[in-house]
Amino acid sequence: MGCEKKILYIDDMELCHDKMRGLVYALNNNGHLIELYHRQTALSGIYRAKTKNIGKYCLAIVDINLDYNPELLIWEQTTEGLDVIEAIKKRKTELRLKKPFIWAVSFNDYREQSLMAGADRFFFKRDFFGERGLQSLDAFLKGNN
Secondary structure (H helix, E strand, O other): OOOOOEEEEEOOOOHHHHHHHHHHHHHHHHHOEEEEEEOOOOHHHHHHHHHHHHHHHHEEEEOOOOOOOOOOOOHHOOOHHHHHHHHHHHHHHHHOOOOOEEEEEOOOHHHHHHHOOOOEEEEEHHHHHHHHHOOOOOOOHHEEE
């Protein structure tokens, strides 16, 4: 059986949640039936990874800069999303799960750190919330069912 079309999306910015809902709406209009689950903090994402059935999601999309502060410089930002990725990856390993796949998103370049933490892919938010994200999600969902 392919993965269920359940996506766990962890991001603290309401604007990004709105954009993600827009992507899911477009994908559902294209024949996918996706259930989207939101979390807004690193703690709630880690809790979900450790205590719930993380394997029910086919994809976890994690913002690297949870608790983003626009007044801080890039190197002063938190990277709590990396902790979430590590928690999901650890739980997958413990339970010997192949899913969820993990995608990291950020306004800043955390590609290397994301992949080292256990992400399968990295996207800049400006690309993800456009046509590239829509195409990537569509291809992923078609290829994993």
